[in-house]
Every structure is written in C-alpha cells, then in structure tokens.
Amino acid sequence: MKASTTWEGNMAFTMTNENGNTMRMDAPVANGGEGSGPSPMEVVLGGLAGCMGIDMVMVLKPYLDKIERMTFDTVGERNDEPPRYFKAIELVVHVDGDVPASRVWRAVKLSDEKYCSVANSLNAELSYKVILNGEEAAEA
Amino acid sequence: MKASTTWEGNMAFTMTNENGNTMRMDAPVANGGEGSGPSPMEVVLGGLAGCMGIDMVMVLKPYLDKIERMTFDTVGERNDEPPRYFKAIELVVHVDGDVPASRVWRAVKLSDEKYCSVANSLNAELSYKVILNGEEAAEA
Numbered sequence: 138m139k140a141s142t143t144w145e146g147n148m149a150f151t152m153t154n155e156n157g158n159t160m161r162m163d164a165p166v167a168n169g170g171e172g173s174g175p176s177p178m179e180v181v182l183g184g185l186a187g188c189m190g191i192d193m194v195m196v197l198k199p200y201l202d203k204i205e206r207m208t209f210d211t212v213g214e215r216n217d218e219p220p221r222y223f224k225a226i227e228l229v230v231h232v233d234g235d236v237p238a239s240r241v242w243r244a245v246k247l248s249d250e251k252y253c254s255v256a257n258s259l260n261a262e263l264s265y266k267v268i269l270n271g272e273e274a275a276e277a
Numbered sequence: 278m279k280a281s282t283t284w285e286g287n288m289a290f291t292m293t294n295e296n297g298n299t300m301r302m303d304a305p306v307a308n309g310g311e312g313s314g315p316s317p318m319e320v321v322l323g324g325l326a327g328c329m330g331i332d333m334v335m336v337l338k339p340y341l342d343k344i345e346r347m348t349f350d351t352v353g354e355r356n357d358e359p360p361r362y363f364k365a366i367e368l369v370v371h372v373d374g375d376v377p378a379s380r381v382w383r384a385v386k387l388s389d390e391k392y393c394s395v396a397n398s399l400n401a402e403l404s405y406k407v408i409l410n411g412e413e414a415a416e417a
Contacts (some may be wrong), residue, residue, distance in 0.1 A: 138355060140319050144328035144347035150330045152323030153290050154315045160300055162327040170331075175298045177327035179280050182318050183292030186282030187302040188317035190290045191310075206285035215278060220397035249364050257360035260400045 146262045149173050165220035178223070181259075182211040185226065188189035192248035193230075212266060215263070223261035238274035241267050289313050317354035318363070321399075322351040324326075325366065328395035332388035337380060345372035353401070371408045378414035381407050 142152040148170035149163040162177050164170025165183065186209035193207065210229040215221045232241050245265050249256055256263055267274045282292040288310035289303040302317050304310025313321065313330055326349035331349065350369040355361045372381050387407050389396055407414045 138318060138322065138353045140315070140322040140326070140351050142323050142330065142349045142351065144330055144334070144344075148331050148334055149321075150327040150349075151282060152315065152319070152326060154319045156305060156312055158303075158315045158319075159321060160314065160323050162323065163298075164331055165296060168412050172296055175280070175292065175294045175300050177324040178278060178398075179292070179294045179298075179322035179333065180300060180327065181398060182278065182280040183290075183300050183302065183396055184291060184317040184320035184324065186280070186317075187290040187320065190282065191288050191304055191317065194284070194288055204323065209282045209290075211282065213278045213392065216397075219392050219394075221394040222397035225396075231310055246320050252359050254355065254359075254361040254363075255321055256361050257356075257362035258318075258321060258401060262307055 147171060166172070167268065170226065178213070178215075178221075181223070182213055182226065185253075185255045185259065186211050186228065188253045189230075189248045192252045193241075193244045194243035195252075196247055197236065198235070200236040200240060204232060204236060206231065206233040223259065225262040226259070227264050229266045229268060233270055236269075238267065238269050239277045241269060241274065242277050245257065286354040287311060314351055318353070318361075320357075321363070322353055322366065325393075325395045325399065326351050326368065328393045329368065329370075329385070329388045332392045333381075335383045336384035336387055337376065340374070340380065344372060344376060346371065346373040363399065365402040365404065366399070367404050367406065369406045369408060373410055376405065376409075378409050379417045381414065382417050
C-alpha cells in the first residue's frame with residue numbers, strides 16, 4: 138500500500154493515495170499552523186475509528202437497514218514528553234437502531250481482536266464503550 | 278485529544294476534530310466501498326508522513342526559504358492474514374533545494390527518534406531513504 142504526501146507550505150501537507158483521493162493535514166493555529174485540516178495525530182484517531190467502522194458495517198450487515206447512526210468518539214491520551222505518542226485510546230461507539238447490544242459488542246470485539254488493521258498497527262492500549270440508543274450497554 | 282467519526286452509509290465515514298476540520302474516508306470500490314476518500318490505513322500512512330513533515334519544517338527552519346519541495350512517499354507492508362496491520366513502512370523523503378544532506382538526515386532522525394508522535398505510536402518497523410535533488414543521499 139502506497140501514498141504520497143506533499144508539503145503545501147508552512148505546516149500544511151496533502152496526502153494522495155493510489156486512486157487519486159486526497160487528504161489535507163495542518164497543525165492547529167496554536168501550534169504554528171493555519172488549522173486548514175486535521176493534524177496528523179487526529180488523522181490517526183480518525184483512521185482507527187474508520188477502520189473499526191468498516192468492520193462493524195461488515196459484521197452487522199444483517200442489521201444495517203435498522204441502524205440509523207454509528208458514531209465513534211475517540212479520546213487519545215498522549216505521552217507528556219516528546220515523542221507524544223498515544224499511550225491509550227478510548228473508543229466510545231454510539232449506535233442508534235434496532236440491534237441487540239450483544240451483536241454490537243461482538244462486532245467491536247471482532248474488529249479489535251481479528252480484523253481492524255489500524256487498531257493492530259498501534260501500540261496504544263485500546264478500550265471500548267458501547268452506547269446503544271443513548272444508554273451504555275455492558276459488555277456481554 | 279479528541280475526534281468524532283460518523284458513518285455516512287455503506288463504508289464511508291467522516292471524522293471531525295475539535296476545531297471542526299473534517300476528513301472523509303471510504304473503502305475502495307474493489308473492497309465494497311465507493312472510493313470517495315482514502316481508506317483508514319492510507320490515512321495512517323498520510324498521518325505518519327504529515328507528522329514527520331511538520332517535524333522537518335521545524336528542524337529545517339533556517340533552510341525553509343531555500344526548499345522548493347518536500348514529498349514523503351510511504352510504502353506500507355501489511356501482514357498477509359487478518360489483522361492486516363503494518364509490519365513495516367518505508368518513508369522515502371524527497372527534498373529539492375539548497376540544503377545539506379546531513380541536515381535533511383538529521384531532521385529525519387530527530388523526527389524518528391525524538392519528536393514524531395505518529396511514528397512512535399505505530400508498532401511497524403520504520404525505515405527511511407533521503408532523495409535530495411533527485412539523488413539518493415547516504416546516511417551521514
């Protein structure tokens with residue numbers, strides 16, 4: 138898998154993948170950038186969420202037409218000193234729809250343990266919460 | 278650090294950071310998506326390149342007005358079986374401009390070892406090449 142990322146001046150960069158899709162990144166204004174895109178570390182949080190999201194779409198296929206919303210809130214805890222890597226990341230998985238909590242948890246676990254390429258590329262400790270129709274669902 | 282990522286139907290997801298910047302991801306058509314954005318794993322490659330890029334902008338500050346181009350080609354080698362995590366990533370750093378090779382290598386090494394939050398969040402083995410004005414520059 139290949140990608141190419143080019144400097145756009147100051148702290149902005151644009152990645153282009155092999156199909157021509159692009160993604161712009163920038164440092165926030167507080168860190169000397171212009172905030173014209175998410176930061177590289179935010180992009181990693183998004184990649185983790187998107188990866189688990191795609192796994193959940195596949196595992197929950199029989200329920201998809203009953204699912205109105207899936208949102209993944211990611212909270213990354215970073216090392217205090219440089220390098221400020223992710224020590225831990227919590228994923229809060231919000232699902233609204235008519236799907237059993239046990240199925241949602243099964244999808245989260247399958248992604249974490251077996252399928253999610255991004256989760257398994259990171260050395261952060263990952264933890265999960267499931268919020269089903271607005272209420273926290275205990276792990277089965 | 279927080280981000281929120283929402284399902285947009287099929288295999289597309291949009292991440293929003295705390296400043297309101299967004300990033301769209303999708304699976305490629307070959308994998309059942311619509312290719313409306315880079316994939317989550319491509320996004321990680323871009324995040325790695327952008328992170329090192331920002332470090333290089335900072336370390337090479339005295340030379341910045343003489344640098345015409347910086348491009349980071351990232352090649353990720355993935356595990357054959359699921360989870361298809363990155364086993365190794367090669368970064369090929371292209372710099373065009375009037376800057377000593379030793380300074381470019383120093384920036385790359387400082388980023389790798391000390392500053393790059395993304396590089397230090399990944400468990401892949403990272404390797405680097407520097408191409409300065411079209412020619413490979415040996416590590417000092």
